[in-house]
Amino acid sequence: MKKGLILMLILFALSFVAGCGSTNAPQDINSPEHTGVIKDNNQQKDASKSEETAAYPLEVTDFRGNSVKLAKEPQRVISLSPNITEIIYALGKGDTLVGRTAFCDYPEDAEDAIVVGDFIEWNFETILSLEPDVVFASSLNTEENENKLMELGINTVFLTQIESFESTYEIIDLVGKVLNAQDRADEIINEMKKTVSEVQKAAEGKEKPSVYYVVGYGEYGDYTATGETFISSMIGMAGGNNIAADITGWVYSLEKLIEKDPDIIICPEYAKEAFLQTNGYKELTAVKEGRIYAIDENLIVRQGPRLAEGLRALYEIFHSESISD
Amino acid sequence: MFSGLKGKLSGVLIIALIVLLIFISAASLFLGTANIGYVDVFRILLHHIPGLGDQISIDGIPDSAVTIIMKLRLTRVILALLVGAGLSAVGSTMQCLFRNPMAEPGLLGISSGAGLGATIAIFLGLNTTVFGMGATAISAFIGAIITILIVYNISRTGPKISPTVLILAGTAISFMNSAIIQLLMIFRRDRMDYIMLWTMGSFTTSGWNKILILIPFLVAGLSILLLYARQLNVISTGEETAQSLGIEVEKVKRILLAVCSLITAACVSTSGIIGFVGLIIPHVFRLIVGPDQRILLPYSIIGGAAFLVICDTLARVIASPAEIPVGAITAVFGSPFFIALLIRSKRSVM
Numbered sequence: 001m002k003k004g005l006i007l008m009l010i011l012f013a014l015s016f017v018a019g020c021g022s023t024n025a026p027q028d029i030n031s032p033e034h035t036g037v038i039k040d041n042n043q044q045k046d047a048s049k050s051e052e053t054a055a056y057p058l059e060v061t062d063f064r065g066n067s068v069k070l071a072k073e074p075q076r077v078i079s080l081s082p083n084i085t086e087i088i089y090a091l092g093k094g095d096t097l098v099g100r101t102a103f104c105d106y107p108e109d110a111e112d113a114i115v116v117g118d119f120i121e122w123n124f125e126t127i128l129s130l131e132p133d134v135v136f137a138s139s140l141n142t143e144e145n146e147n148k149l150m151e152l153g154i155n156t157v158f159l160t161q162i163e164s165f166e167s168t169y170e171i172i173d174l175v176g177k178v179l180n181a182q183d184r185a186d187e188i189i190n191e192m193k194k195t196v197s198e199v200q201k202a203a204e205g206k207e208k209p210s211v212y213y214v215v216g217y218g219e220y221g222d223y224t225a226t227g228e229t230f231i232s233s234m235i236g237m238a239g240g241n242n243i244a245a246d247i248t249g250w251v252y253s254l255e256k257l258i259e260k261d262p263d264i265i266i267c268p269e270y271a272k273e274a275f276l277q278t279n280g281y282k283e284l285t286a287v288k289e290g291r292i293y294a295i296d297e298n299l300i301v302r303q304g305p306r307l308a309e310g311l312r313a314l315y316e317i318f319h320s321e322s323i324s325d
Numbered sequence: 326m327f328s329g330l331k332g333k334l335s336g337v338l339i340i341a342l343i344v345l346l347i348f349i350s351a352a353s354l355f356l357g358t359a360n361i362g363y364v365d366v367f368r369i370l371l372h373h374i375p376g377l378g379d380q381i382s383i384d385g386i387p388d389s390a391v392t393i394i395m396k397l398r399l400t401r402v403i404l405a406l407l408v409g410a411g412l413s414a415v416g417s418t419m420q421c422l423f424r425n426p427m428a429e430p431g432l433l434g435i436s437s438g439a440g441l442g443a444t445i446a447i448f449l450g451l452n453t454t455v456f457g458m459g460a461t462a463i464s465a466f467i468g469a470i471i472t473i474l475i476v477y478n479i480s481r482t483g484p485k486i487s488p489t490v491l492i493l494a495g496t497a498i499s500f501m502n503s504a505i506i507q508l509l510m511i512f513r514r515d516r517m518d519y520i521m522l523w524t525m526g527s528f529t530t531s532g533w534n535k536i537l538i539l540i541p542f543l544v545a546g547l548s549i550l551l552l553y554a555r556q557l558n559v560i561s562t563g564e565e566t567a568q569s570l571g572i573e574v575e576k577v578k579r580i581l582l583a584v585c586s587l588i589t590a591a592c593v594s595t596s597g598i599i600g601f602v603g604l605i606i607p608h609v610f611r612l613i614v615g616p617d618q619r620i621l622l623p624y625s626i627i628g629g630a631a632f633l634v635i636c637d638t639l640a641r642v643i644a645s646p647a648e649i650p651v652g653a654i655t656a657v658f659g660s661p662f663f664i665a666l667l668i669r670s671k672r673s674v675m
Contacts, residue, residue, distance in 0.1 A: 102647075115646060119527065120518045123646040127396050128389045129359030142447070142519050144459045144530040151532060152396055216514070223514050250514050 001050050060177055063139075063160040063170075070155070073180045074133035078116060081138035082157060083304035085110050088136075090188055090305040091181040095249075100132045106298065106306075106308045108226070124148060134178060161228045161303060165237065165311075168192070168303040188305050195308035196237065199315045202323050203239025209318050211240040212286075213258060214267035215250060222252040231300055234307075238314035254280050261285050264318060268297040293317045329432060335620050337629065339579075346406075346631040351569055352395065352636040358645045361390045369394045394671050396532070405530040405651070406630040407636040408538050408592045410547065413624060413629020415585045418550050421618055423488050429604035430589040433495035435583075436600075437502035439593040442454055442468020444506045444520050448513050458538060459530075460516045461523070462594045469541045469590035472498055477582070484575055486582070495520030507551075525650035526597035528637050535595045542591040550660045552578055554618040601655040602629050608651045632659070635669045 058070045069115070078099035079085040084204035085104035088097055092111055099116040116126045122145055127135065127310055137149065139160035149156045156176055159171045169189045176185025213231060225231035227245040235242040243260040265286045267275055272294040275281055286292055295317070301309030316322050349650045355366055369391050371381040376424060412430050419428040430436065443465040452461035476498055480490035506524070510517045556577050564574050593599075610624040633651070636658065640651040 045378060117646070121520055121527075121648050124529070125358045125393050125641075126646040128393050128397070131387070131389050142461070142523075143451070147454065147459060148530045148532070152392055161429060188671060221511060221514070249512065251512060 012050040020169060028265065031244035034139060056180075056298055058178070060157070060174060062157045062174065063162070066150075066156075066158065068134070068155060068157050068178075070178065072133070074178065076133045078127060078130060078132040078135040079104060079113075080117070080136060080141070081119075081159070082106065082298070083168075083171070083302035084136040084138065084175060084304060085113075086227055086306060087175045087188075088179065090172075091176055091184045093179045093181055095181065096279070098132065099135075108150070112253075115292065119134060121145075122149075122170075124152060128152060136175065136178075163228055164309070165196075165230050165233055167230070168307050172305065192305065192308040195312055198323055199239075200237055201312050203315060205211070206234055206239050207320055208239055208241045209263035210243050210260065211235050211264045211318065212243050212260070212262040212265060214265060214271060214275065217254075217275055217281060222254055222257065223250045224252045226250065226252070229302070232313060233272065234300065234311050236313070238311050238318055240314065240318045257281075263291060265292040266295055266317065269294040299325065335624075337616055338614070340625055341651075342624065342627045346627055347635070348632050349631050350402050353634055356396050356638055356642050357393070357398055358642070359390070359393050361393065362404060365390060366394055370399075370593060374627070388481045396449050397552060400425065400531040400533055400536060401528045401637060402634055403536050403642070404528050404530045404539070404596065405633045407536065407543050408528075408596050408599065409606075409629040409633025411539075411543050411588045411592045411629075412599065412603035413625040413632070414547055414550055415588050416629075417607035417618070417622055417625040417647040418557065418581055418585055420607055420611075421557050421616070421621075422626065423492065424561055424580065425492070426486075426608070427604070428492075429600075430585070430592070431499070431598070431600065431603070432492060433476050433586070434498035434502060435469045435497040435586055435589045436593050436598045437506075438472025439465040439469040439508055439590060440524050440592070440598055441472075442466065443523050444599070447516050447519050448509045450516075462535075465594035466590050468502075469586070469593060473586040473590070484579075486575070486578060499668065522650060523597050524652075526599035526652035527640075527648070527650050528596055531596075539591055539595055540664070542588055546584045546588040549580065551619075551622055554622050557581065557618045559666040561616075595650065597650075599633070599655060600631055601652075601659050605659055606632055607668055609663060612666055 040067045056070060059067055060070070061067050069261055075096055077088060077096045079088055080101055082101065082104045084104055085097065085100050089107050089110060094107070097110060097113045100110055100113040101224060102115050102118045104110050104113070108111060114126065114130060116130070117123050119141065124143070127149075133155065135149065135154050136157045137158050139146075139147065139158065145159070157174065159174065161167075164171075170186050171190070172188055173182075173308045173309070176182045176188075213235065214227050215225060224244045225235075226244070226247045226249055228248045232242045232245050236245070243257075243262050261284060262323060263286060265275075265284065276287055276292065281287060284294070295310075295313055297304050299313055313321060352539075354370070355361075355363055364507040365386050368381055368383055369386060372378050372383045372394060415430040418427065419430070419432060420426060422428070443461045445468070446464035451458045451464065476494045477486070477490065478489075479494040480486050491513050507521065508521050541639045556567070556572050559570060559572055560574055560577060567574050582653075588602075606629045607621065607625045610621055610628055614624055633655070636654040637651045639658065640649045641655075643649060
């Protein structure tokens with residue numbers, strides 16, 4: 001009887017394993033093309049402007065200081081961060097994107113690419129089976145996962161998130177270089193710089209409202225973008241005073257928020273209604289006087305081509321006027 | 326003295342279990358997100374067997390398939406196997422040593438210590454590698470060892486250890502470690518998810534380096550546990566009896582505790598906190614083969630290995646391409662099995 005029981009357990013377990021295996025969508029594995037990562041340093045900034053046919057093999061240095069070698073123009077690209085996905089599309093290279101994260105939701109076309117993970121977990125098997133020519137990764141993952149990518153011999157370009165607005169230009173520049181879209185990258189960067197200077201010019205001399213940017217609130221704890229974040233510098237560039245600019249980290253407190261009583265509160269779209277209803281927060285002057293504004297946070301938190309748009313949106317909230325193009 | 330299956334039958338059963346383990350491990354290699362044909366998997370595996378490799382060609386198989394099999398699936402299966410065997414053996418030994426059915430590898434605070442170590446590394450954003458091990462794993466190992474040393478010294482009076490104080494001190498330190506982990510998470514909200522996921526356990530970042538580090542711990546550790554199985558049997562019937570039979574009870578306890586701690590620390594620091602295996606698998610086999618450590622321990626080792634390989638395979642394929650933390654799978658799928666077993670054994674007693 002006991003033997004029968006063991007057998008039952010085993011059969012049950014096996015049928016489970018087998019049943020799960022067969023439900024997987026097959027992914028074809030075609031010809032491989034793995035180029036190793038070779039150490040060498042020679043990153044020239046904006047080497048020559050004229051080429052839209054860059055010289056491959058190409059060697060670039062990524063944000064980690066690794067030299068990445070590309071035998072040919074990448075045809076199969078995986079992006080492991082939403083901002084990089086946006087950049088790839090803005091560069092007109094969306095057709096090369098074969099893999100993305102679950103959070104890569106812009107532009108809509110990007111959702112056709114296969115999901116290979118989220119910020120925290122990557123499915124290495126899916127990544128490998130997509131046979132990418134190059135993988136773009138941000139620093140928003142664990143050291144172990146990042147090392148694993150290198151260990152598997154995947155051609156990875158790390159675009160570490162640096163807490164400055166300007167580093168966005170560097171990210172776009174490098175992605176442009178790798179994907180043979182240097183000219184388009186320059187266009188995007190110039191366009192963004194133009195918007196930035198317009199916003200800064202418009203904000204000059206205007207009164208600076210004090211601003212609080214909601215990342216988290218209520219029972220989940222008060223979190224905001226403090227002085228060390230690029231979001232805080234964006235608030236400054238758009239002519240606002242971030243009330244949390246004097247501290248570091250992400251943690252804030254309701255008491256401090258009430259004490260500083262900001263003129264304007266910015267929060268993500270989904271959180272606005274609930275924020276207004278929550279005890280404590282509804283006592284804030286900005287809430288009482290209706291100066292709480294929802295913003296598409298993806299314009300603010302993703303270091304991509306839409307960041308300048310986010311900056312403009314902030315300006316328009318702070319100074320209740322729009323900047324015409 | 327002991328109920329359960331007699332030698333001959335249990336011998337047949339353990340061979341069956343080993344065959345099953347091999348079968349499960351092989352099956353796990355064929356399953357995954359990427360669609361690689363059975364024949365190709367065989368060819369890749371055979372090609373990598375030393376001496377045989379030249380006869381089996383892997384021409385025509387894409388490099389990525391070879392990498393998936395050799396560097397992802399195979400390393401995961403082996404790591405799951407080792408960790409399952411280790412945790413289950415530790416659980417079995419500790420349940421017997423403490424004469425406590427709730428004893429498991431995390432009982433003395435080792436897992437929480439590893440968790441705290443890992444959390445500190447993640448919190449500080451450490452990014453160094455020593456002997457192919459990441460800072461998180463090293464920090465976890467150090468945390469585990471420090472914790473067990475503290476617990477051990479609290480419960481020690483001279484050379485004698487009090488099991489009750491040991492368990493209580495372990496539980497208290499566990500709570501403290503968990504609380505510190507939560508505190509650190511609050512202050513690094515941006516890294517909260519990684520800490521959470523680490524504490525749930527995963528074999529995602531398995532690799533040959535981890536396996537090579539784990540193997541010496543397990544081979545030496547499990548051998549010692551098996552060696553002491555007979556003495557442990559006697560100790561579990563009463564320490565005075567054991568003493569009068571000439572067993573150095575305190576010394577054996579110390580050795581077993583040290584070995585259990587090292588195995589657990591090694592397992593947890595390479596794979597995160599994987600609960601359930603060490604608690605339930607020994608009970609499952611105790612219900613089947615009886616409480617004799619000499620028989621139960623080998624069963625726990627093989628059974629734990631097989632169970633964790635099955636769970637990790639489920640973790641990989643069930644929500645593919647997303648992955649489920651293996652620690653969640655072990656409990657969700659393991660508990661119903663165990664409860665069914667409990668009900669059955671209750672009936673057969675009545």
